[in-house]
Amino acid sequence: MSEENLAARYAREFADTTAKMSKAAEIFAKTKDADIDVGATPKHLVMRRDKVELYRYEPIAERKAQTPVLLAYGLIGRYTMADLQPDRSLVRSLLAEGLDLWLVDWGRPGRAERWLTMDDYVDDYIHAAVERVCRETGHERVTLLGICEGGVFTTCYAALHPDKVKNLVLTITPIDFHADSDDPAAHHGFLNVWTRSLDGADVDDLVEAFGVLPGEFMSSVFSMMTPMRSLTKYNIDLIDVVDDEAKWKNFLRMEKWLADRPHHPGEAAKQWLKDLYQENQLVNGKFVLSGRTVDLRAITAPTLNVFALDDHIIPPTCSKALGPLIGTSDYTEFPLPGGHVGLFVSSKSQGRLSKSISEWLAARD
C-alpha cells in the first residue's frame, strides 16, 4: 500500500472513530440511570428477615410444574444477573415455562452483617425461606435453584435438610475448589490460584481491617481475571456499540449489575475463602455448619448440575466434581457453551438454559 493510500486510510479511520466518540458522548448525556432497569420482572415481598427478603414472582404463564422453585444467588454480586433485561432473563424465561418461582434476596450486606456466617445463611435465612414457601404453597418440599455461591448454600442446605428439598438445581457452582488444577485453560481459575496464594491469616487480617470482604475489592479481583477486556471496555467496546441502542443498553445494564456489588459479610467470607477455597473442606467432608458436618452423600434429591464450559471464574471441573460425591443416582449434568455471566445473559444460552431446567423439573414434579 502506498504511503498516500495508507495516510488516507488512517485519516478515514480516525474520522470514523471520532464521529463514534462524539455520538457516544451525545447518547451518554441523554441516558438516565433510571432508564437502565435491571431485576425488573414483577414480584412481591412475602417475608423480610433482617436484610434478607423473600419474594414471589408474578406468574406469566400457566403453571406446568407444581413444586415451588426457590432461587438463591450468592453473596458476591446480586441476583439481578439472573434478571438483567426482559429478553435475557433466566427468571422471566422460567416463569414463561410455567414455574412457581421464588427468590431469596440477601439485600446489601454491610459492616452491620460482619458477624454473619454461612451457618446463618444456610440454616437460618434459607431455612426460614423454605419453611415460608412451604407454608404459603402447601408443599412439604421445594426445589432449590442455586447460582454460584448460592449453589454452595443450597447444596449445603440439601445435605443438612434433605427432607425439605424435592429437587436441587445448581448453576455455575463450585464444589471441588481445587479442581481448577485439572482445567487446562490458562485463563480459568485465577480466583482459586489467587486465594491459595494467601495465608489464612491474610484473610483474617483483611476481614479484621475492613469488617467485610469489600465489594470493590472483589470487583478489582474479577477485573484482573479478564485484564484486556477490563482495560478496553470503556474506550473500545463502548464505542463499538454506541450505534445500536439495544446493545448500548445491554452494556449499561451489565455495568449497573457490576457496580451493584455489596460487601460480603466478614465471617462468612472467612469460611468461603479459607474453609472452601483454601482448604477445600466441602469435598473433604470437613465443612461444618451449625455444628453439623456437611455430608454431600446425604443429598438424596434429584440433582441437575449446569455449568459453563468457558467459565473463567468457576472452572467447569470445579462444578463437575459433584457427581460422584452425592447420594442420589438421579444426577444430570448440563454443560453449556459460554462463560460465567454469559450463561445468564447471552442470547445464545437463554432458551437452552431455562428449557433444560424446566423440562428436567417437569419430569420430576
Added chain:
Amino acid sequence: MAEEPKSSADALADTLAQWTEQWRKIAEVSVGAGEAWSNSMLPFIMTRAAEKRTGLGDELSDAIERMAQGPKLADVWDIDRKLMASFLAWTKMRQQLAAYNANASRPWMRAMERHRAAAPAGDGAPSWRDDFAAWSAIANEELIRNQRSDEFLQVQRELLQAGIEFRKTQTDLSETVSGLFGIPTQSDYDELSRQLTELRREVRALARGTSPSAPSVEQKGDRHE
C-alpha cells in the same frame, strides 16, 4: 528572575509541614492532647524533614520506625506513636506498590516484543482495529500468564498485607481521635453488631424450639418491579 519549580522533595517537605500544622491545630482543641503533642517528638521530626528538603531518606525512615516501635510510655507520645505507625505503614505500602508495579510492567514489555515480532512483513499494514485486536490478544495472554506466576502472587500478597496494615493504623489513629472527642469508634460498632448478631441467634433458636415455623417480621402485598 523566574522562581524555580519545586522539586518533588520540596513538595513533600511542604506537605509534611502542612500536615504538622493541621495536627497541631487538632491537638490544640482537644483537652489533654495538646500537652502530649507539645511534649512529642513529632514536630521535631517533621520540621527536620522540611528543613532537609530531601524527602524521606533511610535516616528519617529509621527514626520514624524507632518512634513507632519504641517502648510505650504511660502518659506521653501515644498519639504520636500511632501517627508515626500510620506514616510508616504508608511508606511501606508505597514500597510494596513500587515492587508490584515493577512486576506488573513486565508482561507489557513481553507483549510489545511479541507483537513487534509478529508484525506482518511487506506493505500490507493492517487496520488499527486489526492491529489492536492482535496486540490485545497477546497482551491478555501475557498478563494472565504473569498473574499466575509465583513472583506476581507474592508481590501482590505483600501489597495486600501492606495495605491492610496501613488500614489498621488508620483505624487505630481514627479511634484515638474519636476517643478524644467522645465519638463512638468502629470497634464499638463492631462489638455492638457482634452482640446483636449473637442475641438474634439465641432468640431465634429459642423461637424455633417452641414454634419451628414461626415467621419473622413480614410484609405482604408490597409489589416490587
